[in-house]
Amino acid sequence: MAVTHPLDPYLRVDRIPTMWCPGCGLGIALGAILRAIDRRIEEGLLKKENIAFVGGIGCTARMTLYPYFDSAHVIHGRAIPFAIAVKVVKPEMKMVIVGGDGDIAAIGGNHLLHALKRNADLLVIMVNNMTYGMTGGQLAPTTPRGLYTTTTPYGNPERELNVIKLAAALGANYVARSSITHPQLLERTIYKALAKRGLAFVEVLSTCPEIFGRHIGLRNPVDLYMELKKKVTVKTNPSIEESDYDWGRGFVIGEFVDRDEPGFLDTYREYISKSFGGGAV
Amino acid sequence: MRYEYLTGNIAIAEASIVSGLKFYAGYPITPTSDIFEHLARELPKYGGHVIQFEDEIASINAVVGASWACAKAMTATSGPGFSLMLEALSLAVITETPLVVAYVMRTGPSTGVPTRSGQYDVLQSTYGFHGGLVIPVLAPSTPQEAYDLTVKAFNISEKLRTPVVLLSDAVVAHTYGKVAIRERSEVEIVDRSKPSTPLSEYRPYDPVDGLVPPMACFGEGYSVLVESLTHDERGYYAPRSDAQRKLMWRLYRKITESSGKLFDYSSLYLDDCDVALVSYGSTALSTQVAAKTLRERGVRACSLKLKTLFPIYEEGISKLLKNVEKVFVVENNVGLYYRELRGILKDRDVVSVPLIDLDVPLPQEVVGVVDKWL
Numbered sequence: 189m190a191v192t193h194p195l196d197p198y199l200r201v202d203r204i205p206t207m208w209c210p211g212c213g214l215g216i217a218l219g220a221i222l223r224a225i226d227r228r229i230e231e232g233l234l235k236k237e238n239i240a241f242v243g244g245i246g247c248t249a250r251m252t253l254y255p256y257f258d259s260a261h262v263i264h265g266r267a268i269p270f271a272i273a274v275k276v277v278k279p280e281m282k283m284v285i286v287g288g289d290g291d292i293a294a295i296g297g298n299h300l301l302h303a304l305k306r307n308a309d310l311l312v313i314m315v316n317n318m319t320y321g322m323t324g325g326q327l328a329p330t331t332p333r334g335l336y337t338t339t340t341p342y343g344n345p346e347r348e349l350n351v352i353k354l355a356a357a358l359g360a361n362y363v364a365r366s367s368i369t370h371p372q373l374l375e376r377t378i379y380k381a382l383a384k385r386g387l388a389f390v391e392v393l394s395t396c397p398e399i400f401g402r403h404i405g406l407r408n409p410v411d412l413y414m415e416l417k418k419k420v421t422v423k424t425n426p427s428i429e430e431s432d433y434d435w436g437r438g439f440v441i442g443e444f445v446d447r448d449e450p451g452f453l454d455t456y457r458e459y460i461s462k463s464f465g466g467g468a469v
Numbered sequence: 470m471r472y473e474y475l476t477g478n479i480a481i482a483e484a485s486i487v488s489g490l491k492f493y494a495g496y497p498i499t500p501t502s503d504i505f506e507h508l509a510r511e512l513p514k515y516g517g518h519v520i521q522f523e524d525e526i527a528s529i530n531a532v533v534g535a536s537w538a539c540a541k542a543m544t545a546t547s548g549p550g551f552s553l554m555l556e557a558l559s560l561a562v563i564t565e566t567p568l569v570v571a572y573v574m575r576t577g578p579s580t581g582v583p584t585r586s587g588q589y590d591v592l593q594s595t596y597g598f599h600g601g602l603v604i605p606v607l608a609p610s611t612p613q614e615a616y617d618l619t620v621k622a623f624n625i626s627e628k629l630r631t632p633v634v635l636l637s638d639a640v641v642a643h644t645y646g647k648v649a650i651r652e653r654s655e656v657e658i659v660d661r662s663k664p665s666t667p668l669s670e671y672r673p674y675d676p677v678d679g680l681v682p683p684m685a686c687f688g689e690g691y692s693v694l695v696e697s698l699t700h701d702e703r704g705y706y707a708p709r710s711d712a713q714r715k716l717m718w719r720l721y722r723k724i725t726e727s728s729g730k731l732f733d734y735s736s737l738y739l740d741d742c743d744v745a746l747v748s749y750g751s752t753a754l755s756t757q758v759a760a761k762t763l764r765e766r767g768v769r770a771c772s773l774k775l776k777t778l779f780p781i782y783e784e785g786i787s788k789l790l791k792n793v794e795k796v797f798v799v800e801n802n803v804g805l806y807y808r809e810l811r812g813i814l815k816d817r818d819v820v821s822v823p824l825i826d827l828d829v830p831l832p833q834e835v836v837g838v839v840d841k842w843l
Contacts (some may be wrong), residue, residue, distance in 0.1 A: 201704065237690040242534075245697075253694075253706065258687040260537065260695035262530065263560050269527035270534035277492055277538035278520050278688045294713075301521040460513050 195222045198236075200256050207250060211401075211409025213368035213394030217315050218251055220371050221284070224378035233383060239282045240274060242267040244296060247322050247396075248288040248315040265296030268303045268310065272452075275309050279453055282311070282382065289316040289330040293351050297329075300351075304358035306452040307386040313378070314389070316349060317396035318435075325399040333436030336403050350433040352391055356445045361386035363445035365431065367393040369417035370441065377443070386451035393420065393439060471657055475648045477615040477641035481571050481689035482507040482592065487542055487653055489660070491517045492535035492542040494528040496550060499583040500639040501573045504545040525550035527625065529557040529570070536566045537695055539686040543621060545571035548590050549580070551597070552687045558632055559598040564695050565630035565674065568660055569622045574638040574750075576827055585827035586639035588750055588801040592809075595779040601722050602717075605629070605731055606779040608636045610753040618733070618776060623709035624659035625731060629723055630659035630681050636778065638801075640751035640829050663805035664691065674716075725780045732785050733776040739762065742771030745790055745837065746822075747810065748799040749775045751829050756799045759835035768843065779808065783813045790814065797822050797839050801830055 193199075199222070208214050228234040239257045243249030245264035252259040258281075262270050271283040271339040278280075292314040294298055303310060319337065320326040328337040329349035337344060355363045362384045374392060381388035393416060395401065401412040418439035423430065426442045433439065450458075475483065480588035482504045485493075493512060495505040509519045518540075522528045528544045535542040546554065551572050561568055576582035577589045578761040590597075594606045605625050609615040615637060664683040666672045671691045674680045682702075694704030699716060701707045737760055739745070744763065748756035753774040763770035773789060790796055796819045798807035804821035811819045822838045824830035 238688055249728050256692055258691070258693045260534070262533070262695065262697055263556055266526065266530040266557065269522060269530040270537075272520075273492060273494065273531035273534035273542070274538040274687050276520065277535050277540045281688055299527055302527070428475070463734055464513060 189411045192443040195219065195226065198222045198226065198256055200254055203254055206254060208247060209398040211395065211397040213317065213396070214247060214251060214315060216368040216371050217313075217374065217392050217394060218254065221313065222255065222380050224375050224382060227379055230384050234282055234404075238280050239284065240271070241284050241286060243286045244273045244291040245322075246291045246320070247317075248286055249291055265291055265294070266299065267291070268296060268299040268308075268312070270310050271310055272303065275453065276456070283309070285310055285312045287312075287314055288321070289314060289328050289351070290320050292350055292411070295330045301354070301358065301401065304355055304360050304387055304389070305390070307359055307361060307449055309387070309453050311381050311388045312390070313392060315392045315394045317394045317400055319396055319400040319403070321396045321399045325403055330433070335435070347435045349358040350431060351389075352431040352433070352444055353428060354362045354432070355387075355389040359449065360389045360445060361447050361449055361451070362388035362443070364389070364415055364443045365391045365393065365439065365441045367416065367420045367439070367441050368395065369413060369420055370392070370422065373422065373441070380462040385454065386449055393441070470649055470651050471771040473648055473650050475612050475646055476503070476643050476645055477609060477612045477637055478504045478505055478573065478643065480612040480616040480648050481545070481619045481635065481637065483650060484616040485569070486511060486515055486621065487518070487651060487656055488620050488623035489541045489658055490543055490623070491540035492532065493517065493519045493544065494522050494531040494535070494542070495544050496522055496525045496528050498547045500575055500642045501547055501571065502546040517736060525553040526557065528555040531563070532568050533561050533566050534558060535566050537686050537693065538688065541567070543569040543571065545573065547573050547575045547583075548577045551590065551593070552769070558604070560697050561601045561632040562598065562600060562602055562604060563697060565684070565720070566632065567626035567630050567684075568632050569619070569626055569635060570632060571619070571635045571637065574636065575641045575667075582599070582820065582827055584639065586751060586829070587825075587827070588638060588752060589627040589805070591636065591778065591802065592805050593635050597683060597766060599809075602720055603780050604632050604634060605636065605778060606636050607733070608749045608778050609641055609776065610774060611641065612644065612648045612775060615641060616648050616650070620656055620658075621733070621816055624657070625660045626691045628681070628790045629727060630661060630684055631724060636750065638751050653764065668692075672702040672705050674700060676719060679718055680726070701711065705739070712744070727778040729785060731777050732782040734774060734789070735776070736771060736773045736789070737761070738760045738771035739773060741790060742792070743769040743794045744839070744843070745771050745773055745793040745796045746799055747773045747775065747796055749778060749806065752799055752801045752824070754776050755829050755835055757834045758832035759839065762832055762836050763839065773827070781809060781813060786810070787813060790817065795820065795842065797842070799824065799830070799835050
C-alpha cells in the first residue's frame with residue numbers, strides 16, 4: 189500500500205510536487221494552513237465542502253492549485269472581491285484568501301483597504317517574501333529600503349508598507365504577524381483566525397532564497413531561513429506600535445488585534461432583515 | 470403580462486429580476502446608475518443581493534465570484550468602467566463563467582460627454598479584452614427591446630457559460646417607452662446545466678458530449694477549480710500547445726457555432742429593397758424613419774436593425790441582404806461596425822454612414838448622406 193501523508197485528504201496529490209523552488213517558505217505555510225483547517229474540521233467548526241481558497245497571481249496565489257477544496261486562481265490582485273461575493277451568496281462558506289505581498293498589498297491594495305473597512309468575513313493570508321518572486325525579483329511594497337531589486341538596481345528608495353498597521357487602523361477583527369520560521373505558532377495563528385467573524389488578516393513572513401535571497405547574498409535556503417529567524421521576535425499581545433516593519437531591527441510576530449466587532453455579513457443582514465422582516469436574505 | 474411605461478435602463482433592471490438575477494455588484498457611473506439604484510431597492514425583495522464595490526474592477530470580479538456561488542450575476546457600466554472590467558471579462562471567458570454586463574454607451578473617448586450618447590464602443594464591447602475570442606453582444610434600440618434582450622442575455626450566458634454584453638446607449642437608457650412586462654412563468658428561462666457525475670469525478674471544463682461543460686459551483690462538494698491559466702478538462706494548468714489549441718477552439722466554437730441561434734433582428738420593407746440601411750441601437754430609430762422617407766421619394770429603400778451584433782451570423786446577414794444593390798451602415802461613430810459588415814458582404818457595395826451626434830442622428834442626416842451615393 190502506498191505511503192500516505194496525514195494531509196493527503198486535503199491535497200490534490202496528483203499535482204505534487206508543487207511548482208515552488210527548493211527552499212521556498214510556501215510549503216511550510218501551506219502545511220501549517222492545512223493542519224489548522226484539519227483541526228477545525230475535526231472539531232466540527234468547519235466542513236470540507238464549505239472551505240474555499242481564492243488567490244490572485246503570484247507564487248503564493250498558486251497555493252490555490254494544491255488544496256483539495258473549492259478553489260479559484262483568478263487575476264492579479266482581485267481575489268478579495270471574488271471571495272466577498274461568494275461569501276455574500278453562500279454565507280456558510282469559509283473563504284481563505286492566499287496571496288503574496290504584491291498581490292494583496294500592491295495591485296490588490298484598494299480591495300484590501302475596502303474589505304478591511306467593511307470588516308468583510310474573510311481570512312486573508314498574506315505571505316510576505318518581500319519581493320516579486322514569480323516575475324524575477326522586482327520591487328514589492330514590502331521590500332526593505334535600500335535593498336537591491338531588478339527594478340531598483342541602485343537600491344530601493346521607498347519606505348516599506350506595514351500592512352499590519354493598515355489592517356489594524358481600518359478595523360479588522362484579527363490582525364497577526366507570523367513567520368514560516370515558527371511553523372507551530374503559524375498553525376496556531378491560522379487556527380485562531382479560522383474561527384473569527386469579520387476580517388482576519390495574517391501576515392506570514394517567508395523566505396524566497398532563489399530570488400530575494402540571491403539578490404541580498406543569501407541564496408542558500410538555510411542561510412536565509414536562519415537570517416529571518418534571527419530577525420523575528422515572538423511576543424504575547426504586542427502593541428500595534430511594536431509591529432514596526434524594519435529589516436534592520438527585525439520584526440515582532442504575534443497577535444496585534446483580536447476583537448469581535450460585527451462582520452460585514454452581520455450588518456448587511458441586519459439592515460436587509462430590518463426592512464424585510466428577516467424573510468429576504 | 471402587463472404594460473408599463475419605462476426607460477431602457479429600468480427595463481433592463483426589471484428584466485434582470487425576471488431572469489433570475491441574484492447578485493448585482495456595481496460602481497456608480499453615468500448613464501447607468503439608475504439600473505443600480507432600481508435593483509438596490511427591488512432585488513432584495515426577491516432574495517437577491519446588491520452591493521456597491523470600490524470600483525468597477527472589484528464589481529466585475531465580484532460578479533464572477535457570485536456566479537461560481539451559483540447566483541445569476543450582473544453588473545452595469547459605461548465606457549470608462551467597462552475599460553476597467555476588461556481583464557476580468559477575459560477571466561470570465563477562460564473560466565466559462567456565466568454573467569451579464571449591461572454596457573450603456575456614452576460619448577467618448579475618455580470622459581467625453583458623460584450624459585450624452587454615442588456608439589463608439591461597439592467593437593470594444595466584444596474585442597476589448599485580451600485573448601482574441603468573441604463574447605455575445607446584444608443591442609437594444611427601445612425600452613421593449615432592452616427588456617427582451619436582457620432576458621435573452623441571461624439565457625445565452627447560462628446556456629453557453631459565457632459573459633454576455635448587453636450594449637445599450639444613453640438614448641435608449643433614458644427614453645421612455647411602453648414595455649410589455651412578463652411574469653416569470655411567461656418567459657423562457659434557461660439555467661446552466663449541472664453535472665451528473667459523482668463528486669470526485671467532476672471535471673469543471675469537460676464538455677462531455679457538446680461544447681459547453683456542465684457547471685458545479687462552490688459549496689456543493691465538487692472541489693471546483695476556477696482557473697485563469699490555460700487548463701485541461703480538470704482545470705489543471707496545461708502549458709502545452711495541444712491543450713491551448715483544444716481550449717481555444719472549443720471556446721471559439723461554442724460561441725461562433727451558435728451565431729445562427731443567437732441572431733436577432735427586425736426589418737422594414739426588406740423583401741422589396743434595392744438600398745438597405747443597416748443599423749443598431751438608438752441610431753436604428755432614425756434609420757427606420759430614413760428608410761420610410763426614401764421610399765416616399767420612390768427609392769426602394771429598406772431598413773435592417775441588428776439586435777445581435779456578435780457573434781456575427783455571416784450566412785444569415787448575407788442571405789437577408791442577397792437581393793439588395795447597396796448596403797449603407799448607419800452608426801453614431803466613425804464607421805466601426807461597417808468594417809465588420811464590409812468583411813462579410815464582399816460581393817456587395819457597402820457604404821459607411823458615420824454620423825457623430827451627441828443624441829440620435831436625425832433621419833434627414835441619414836438621408837443626406839445616402840443621397841450622395843444614390
